[in-house]
Amino acid sequence: MIIKTEPEISSSEITDEQVFKNRRQIIKSLVGLGVAGQISPLLANSDKTQTQVAGLKPTPVDVVKNYTNYYEFTFNKDDSTKLAQKLVIDPWSVEITGEVEKPTTFHLEDILKMQAIEERVYRFRCVEAWSMVVPWQGFSLANLLKQVQPLSSAKFVKFTSIYQPENMPNQEKKAMLNFPYVEGLRMDEAMHPLTMLAVGMYGETLPKQNGAPLRLVVPWKYGFKSIKAIVKIELLKQAPLTTWNQLAADEYGFYANVNPDVPHPRWSQNSERELGSGFFTQRRQTELFNGYGEQVASLYNDMDLRHFF
């Protein structure tokens, strides 16, 4: 077995408040200039200590930018870099509705103004048994949801991606998946402090192929849960039907928590290829909840994780 050398993921991943506030000023000033899409250069420098504290070494940015699953464009992970550039993301708004006190449609600029942008370095584990470490810029989903005042009847959250068939070839062709892409979380998962909405990575604006302008990041679940290009968030009484689950319910569960002991029906989830690692390096032993068990295991205390995979 691999002996785990990575330090435990600690709460120190969360950037200290002063840095947040600076970031917030930066975003505010940018939004003021009408360039919400260009947060890049100013975010780039202040986060280096941050990354080291977390003990996770980010994957080279070129790998993260050029190895993406974006089935709306292509089934091929390196073609999405080019194809996704056609996506129109300006202007962008997000509708939050359902079991909430104040259903609201937010312009992206307003979200950026309201939320303190912080950097979080998370391991991202794909259901295809590879992983990368990404420094994301974003904010807790809970902070946004609180603004619309969820009702006690809200038990689940449904997320919907953009539907733009004129620019997304596989939406146009109705290829393989039911589009628009839909994902979901249980309310307590959505409100968990680790669950974030990302608007940037590596100190730059989120590239389109990586989910611009706004994507979900749930680090203890397989990557397909972390839906890209979100336009709608609905709070529901019942669990939504999610895209991959609809395609193959026995292969892609609603929970999709990273779990080395529950193999996919066709392949093992016991280990993962860390992107950016060299030839002849062993695969990494996959951790339960992707290593975030200390923070999230309590959400699933009395659940059989084999059944609710």
Add this chain to the structure above:
Amino acid sequence: MIWQNNKLWFASFFASLVPLLFLLLDVIFDNLGGNPIQALHIRLGDWSLRFLCLTLAITPIQTMTQWKGMADYRQLFGLYAFFYASLHLLVYLAVDHGFNWSLISIDIIESPYIWLGVLAYVIIFLLGITSSKWAMKKLKKNWKKLHRLVYIASVASVIHYFWQLKGNLAEPLLYLILIVLLLGFRILTWLTNQQLAKMMVPKGRDL
């Protein structure tokens, strides 16, 4: 043994190494994308499958063109399928898993798509080591029976390819069609021979 004093045969022998050369260049110049280990793995598997298809194509070509002496090419391409499959396996064990046997054994046990890869490789291995004229003579009638297992190996390798994918089914689909055609040709030949055999028997008599 397999060395033949024939220009076309030599050309085929060296041409079959070209994919490996290109692959090595891509490794050296870091041209394999974000997941180079997987890319390397898939490229080798692809070439093994291509040579397997080529091997299966020899008999139909021979039947259609009446060209004698194609058996040498069937052996050559079959051995190349074996060669690329062996490299494919070696990359899995060494490059991807660094010979960590506990990781490897769990991976194999839990991954049905790998079972089919193992099945295909065991067959191709057996056919590879019994491909010589000497082995052919030694095994007599059994040689043909043994080498018919190539049909199972080809179907197993295509499913092996299919089963590991989440999307992008276009390429394995191409191989599937090709293999169905190549195996279909044999079924058709077999059926025709049955018909011919029947016609040889005078009416009213049992076969």
